[in-house]
Amino acid sequence: MRNTGLYLLLLTLCCACSREPLDGEFIDMSGYDVPCIEAVEVKHRVTEEECYGIFDVRTAEGKVIITKEFSDNLIHVIDPESGAVAATVLHLGRGPGEAVNSYYIGMSEDRSRFWAKDLALNQINIFDTRSVLQGSRQPLRTVRLNRYSGTEMDIMPVGDSIYTCSQLGGTVMRFNVYDSTGTYIRSFGTFPRLRGTAGLKDYARPSVFGGHAVYMEDCSRFAVANDCISLISIYSPEGTIISNAWGPEEVLPMYEVKEGGSTGTGGVSISGESVGWDEEQIPAYYCLRSYGGKLYALFGGTAGKEGSGSTVVVTDSNGIPQMYIRLDRTLIRFDIDPERGTIWGVDSDNTLRQYRI
Amino acid sequence: MKRLLLLGLALLVSAALNAQIVTSSAALDPETVITDLSEPEGSGTMLISVSIDYSDGTDSTMYFVGNSPEAAFKAAGVSVPQITNMTNITNEDYIRRMLVHFKDRFSKVSLWVSVSATE
Known part of the structure; x- marks a missing residue:
């Protein structure tokens, strides 16, 4: 009888030790032996002053496209060879071709179009890259969304529709879809069955699973890489999860759901801030890009927390890791041009960095 | 490193503030000096306030109307x-x-456009 008790205790301990982060099948990146290469930082000619207030970076046509504050124009296109500003768009304001703010830059996989959302005016300005380089300052299209569905930072124009993924509350589904005029159609998509989230309040899910979304043009799939959890989820166009990829390092911090999903400070109320994270939080994924059927996900992990570097995790369209690209600095936003072997990034001091791979 | 972790949150809070600010306002005193940088006069679409914190602990706020924050910074x-x-x-x-x-x-x-700066 005493042995049986001991056996049960050992079994319980074993079960506890092998507890998986997700219910059901998932891809454990640590189980894959993939090549790891070191990217080498190279100098560029973009001035430090040009980069003050920088938020995001993309690259197209050999140029660098940045969003920034403290300037009359929110998007600058820079020639990295000379450091000269080749074009500026989105003058600050509320008129045609103007915006009040713009943070993340979305881009088509062929880099022929780029776009940015004005969160204040709730509208998306879509530009033709070549037209901008030829001097056009007006967007190809401006679409004003007819409702706020959480803080939608990542925008994915697909055909005649515009898909978004909320980073904070305001919706209880993973994605929102609008028609070409910006009229809300529906929300869809489930959240991953992460350990400990089965009873999570609906309004808290977008915050717990807040992350960065892309549309993978080659395979018509969506992917989301999480901010605070080392998880990349791949979705079908209908919003069902095709696969969950866990890693390359386990990041699963503690968090606390705040009642009501809103907080207030002074006379200002902010809705949607529904989750408080552990102060010892380790950053997981900072940014996600998709080119040619591959995902390029910027991972922080322990190195990111220590400020000693980050990793670009390259996966196939199912989330299976193909390669790791190590960077000796911690970047918080990035873009990659696999054909040119170039990575552009913004580091934690808001400095623009260039790497060769 | 704290700055790194706070950046994403600051960005989102800033975005939320821009989009959903709900607060009570106080009228600027009629004696407030507002420099008109717009051409022609009165055509500016932006009120740009520049609040400067000086190293001796004092501060001041300047108001401009125009269409260029950069011009206001310069002024x-x-x-x-x-x-x-x-x-x-x-x-x-x-x-x-x-x-x-x-x-x-x-x-x-x-x-x-509300700007804070230090000197």
Whole structure:
């Protein structure tokens, strides 16, 4: 009888030790032996002053496209060879071709179009890259969304529709879809069955699973890489999860759901801030890009927390890791041009960095 | 490293503030000096306030109307590296109430660019 008790205790301990982060099948990146290469930082000619207030970076046509504050124009296109500003768009304001703010830059996989959302005016300005380089300052299209569905930072124009993924509350589904005029159609998509989230309040899910979304043009799939959890989820166009990829390092911090999903400070109320994270939080994924059927996900992990570097995790369209690209600095936003072997990034001091791979 | 972790949150809070600010406003005193940088006069669409914290503990706020924050920074004698925060506020009721004593002079203003800087 005493042995049986001991056996049960050992079994319980074993079960506890092998507890998986997700219910059901998932891809454990640590189980894959993939090549790891070191990217080498190279100098560029973009001035430090040009980069003050920088938020995001993309690259197209050999140029660098940045969003920034403290300037009359929110998007600058820079020639990295000379450091000269080749074009500026989105003058600050509320008129045609103007915006009040713009943070993340979305881009088509062929880099022929780029776009940015004005969160204040709730509208998306879509530009033709070549037209901008030829001097056009007006967007190809401006679409004003007819409702706020959480803080939608990542925008994915697909055909005649515009898909978004909320980073904070305001919706209880993973994605929102609008028609070409910006009229809300529906929300869809489930959240991953992460350990400990089965009873999570609906309004808290977008915050717990807040992350960065892309549309993978080659395979018509969506992917989301999480901010605070080392998880990349791949979705079908209908919003069902095709696969969950866990890693390359386990990041699963503690968090606390705040009642009501809103907080207030002074006379200002902010809705949607529904989750408080552990102060010892380790950053997981900072940014996600998709080119040619591959995902390029910027991972922080322990190195990111220590400020000693980050990793670009390259996966196939199912989330299976193909390669790791190590960077000796911690970047918080990035873009990659696999054909040119170039990575552009913004580091934690808001400095623009260039790497060769 | 704290700055790194806070960046994403600051960005989102800033975004939320821009989009959903709900607050009470106070009208600018009729004696407030507002420098009109717009051409022609009165055509500016932005109220740009530049608040400077000086190293001796004092501070001052300058107000401009125009279409170029960069021109306002220059007029205030502030260089871009001195800027610590910039918030763009679109609530037109708030802006109207703030400019109630200046509504004839600056009728086109629909955006308030609030800038903080240190010297």
